[in-house]
Amino acid sequence: MTDRNDIQDRVLEQIAPFNKKGVELSDATTFAGDLEWDSLTVMDFVAAIEDEFDIIISMNMQAEIETIGQLIDAVAKLIG
Amino acid sequence: MTDLFSKFDPLIEMRANLLSSGVTDPFGLVMEKVISPTVALCNGRETILLGTYNYMGMTFDPDVIQAGKDALDQFGSGTTGSRVLNGTYAGHKAVEEALKDFYGMDHAMVFSTGYQANLGIISTIAGKGDYIVLDIDSHASIWDGCKMGDAEVVPFKHNDIDAMEKRLKRIPEGAGKLVVLEGVYSMLGDIAPLKEMIAVAKAHGAMVLVDEAHSMGFIGPNGRGVAEEQGVLDEVDFVIGTFSKSVGTVGGFCVSNHPKFEIMRLVCRPYVFTASLPPSVVATATTSIRKLMHASNKRAHLWENSKTLHKGLRDAGFQLGTTEPQSAIISVIMPDLERGAAMWEALLHEGLYVNLARPPATPAGMTLLRCSLCAEHSAEQVQTIIGMFTRAGKATGIIGQEHTLSA
Numbered sequence: 001m002t003d004r005n006d007i008q009d010r011v012l013e014q015i016a017p018f019n020k021k022g023v024e025l026s027d028a029t030t031f032a033g034d035l036e037w038d039s040l041t042v043m044d045f046v047a048a049i050e051d052e053f054d055i056i057i058s059m060n061m062q063a064e065i066e067t068i069g070q071l072i073d074a075v076a077k078l079i080g
Numbered sequence: 081m082t083d084l085f086s087k088f089d090p091l092i093e094m095r096a097n098l099l100s101s102g103v104t105d106p107f108g109l110v111m112e113k114v115i116s117p118t119v120a121l122c123n124g125r126e127t128i129l130l131g132t133y134n135y136m137g138m139t140f141d142p143d144v145i146q147a148g149k150d151a152l153d154q155f156g157s158g159t160t161g162s163r164v165l166n167g168t169y170a171g172h173k174a175v176e177e178a179l180k181d182f183y184g185m186d187h188a189m190v191f192s193t194g195y196q197a198n199l200g201i202i203s204t205i206a207g208k209g210d211y212i213v214l215d216i217d218s219h220a221s222i223w224d225g226c227k228m229g230d231a232e233v234v235p236f237k238h239n240d241i242d243a244m245e246k247r248l249k250r251i252p253e254g255a256g257k258l259v260v261l262e263g264v265y266s267m268l269g270d271i272a273p274l275k276e277m278i279a280v281a282k283a284h285g286a287m288v289l290v291d292e293a294h295s296m297g298f299i300g301p302n303g304r305g306v307a308e309e310q311g312v313l314d315e316v317d318f319v320i321g322t323f324s325k326s327v328g329t330v331g332g333f334c335v336s337n338h339p340k341f342e343i344m345r346l347v348c349r350p351y352v353f354t355a356s357l358p359p360s361v362v363a364t365a366t367t368s369i370r371k372l373m374h375a376s377n378k379r380a381h382l383w384e385n386s387k388t389l390h391k392g393l394r395d396a397g398f399q400l401g402t403t404e405p406q407s408a409i410i411s412v413i414m415p416d417l418e419r420g421a422a423m424w425e426a427l428l429h430e431g432l433y434v435n436l437a438r439p440p441a442t443p444a445g446m447t448l449l450r451c452s453l454c455a456e457h458s459a460e461q462v463q464t465i466i467g468m469f470t471r472a473g474k475a476t477g478i479i480g481q482e483h484t485l486s487a
Contacts, residue, residue, distance in 0.1 A: 040444060043216055043235065047243060056250045058211070058232040 027069030
């Protein structure tokens with residue numbers, strides 16, 4: 001059983017190398033708006049998250065994920 | 081009222097900025113007269129064509145043209161109907177027979193365009209609950225097919241076998257899996273390691289679809305594509321192709337050995353709900369495909385052209401999409417869109433047409449001048465092209481003045 005804080009720590013750890021502008025992160029931070037990630041960065045980041053948690057986040061699911069908080073919740077759901 | 085067009089404002093502004101610099105609109109070229117597969121009249125100037133995908137130069141083949149004329153006379157200008165209603169003529173069956181012979185496969189299904197072939201096949205075979213694992217650099221028609229079919233879409237990094245395998249491993253047990261690959265990726269002109277990728281896909285129980293649009297007629301001992309070249313065509317469940325490149329007309333197709341393949345004709349909406357190709361088009365395609373089966377001399381000359389152009393441009397100091405020529409596409413990487421457009425225009429003034437490709441069609445936000453060679457380009461034309469590139473490159477500052485053959 002993994003709690004949300006643990007997932008959050010691991011997600012934030014994966015964001016760090018992609019957070020080139022040093023944007024302050026919270027659950028409400030958006031990937032496209034606040035972090036200004038382009039589609040290639042998103043692909044690399046999704047791959048990093050998938051590897052970290054051994055899950056698949058399909059593009060269909062990605063379309064529903066706009067913020068860090070939503071990503072943490074989605075990961076929590078996927079790893080059950 | 082919200083203007084539904086406001087979403088296009090950034091693109092409208094980008095275009096306005098580009099054109100305000102006085103550059104010719106790179107997406108508004110008109111060919112006034114087409115003289116041969118390799119030469120046309122553009123703005124009154126005789127222009128060498130180096131961006132047509134007319135790889136085998138079949139557009140002016142006398143047999144191909146005669147077949148089209150005969151079909152026009154005998155069957156009229158169009159079918160005005162769907163393939164499953166009144167739109168299947170003898171010519172449509174004949175071109176499907178030609179494709180079966182060309183690929184040595186059991187089934188062939190012809191669509192009105194290559195775009196519709198990908199759209200139709202992918203969206204129909206991979207539906208809700210199925211998984212599509214595909215290369216991130218896939219063609220727009222592949223992405224649109226994925227979206228239309230409502231399957232779970234899982235992209236992986238371009239040509240990355242490990243990234244593909246990781247994703248296949250994580251797909252829930254029992255789910256349907258389709259791996260979508262391309263033989264030649266048209267932006268950089270690089271090929272896929274199909275042998276390794278298909279082995280991984282099959283080991284994980286996936287069906288495999290390969291788009292061979294840019295390899296047909298040219299790559300492989302019989303021109304069947306990259307899968308044939310790498311000895312794995314038998315492992316491919318569905319080959320997608322087009323008539324609008326090597327075949328020299330318009331149309332798309334899928335060939336397959338799947339025993340139930342024929343049911344696609346009833347369930348594939350982009351096949352059913354559109355008019356079939358005109359009789360003249362399928363007649364030209366049939367003739368062209370049958371001639372391409374015996375075109376090894378042309379294939380050899382096209383490879384020579386590709387190698388010569390690649391070496392010439394590299395020696396001149398241009399940055400290219402591949403370190404070695406892998407297909408009939410040689411992609412020249414531009415520093416940005418502005419200088420890419422300036423270089424494109426300088427080439428046009430030299431009398432050379434290439435494709436200007438820009439994001440989002442290109443990988444990694446690159447601006448490319450994409451050159452596609454033709455088997456009908458003479459060795460002299462290729463040398464002329466290298467000279468034009470070198471002059472235009474120096475004039476626009478894309479390559480330095482100091483570059484020499486040893487650079």
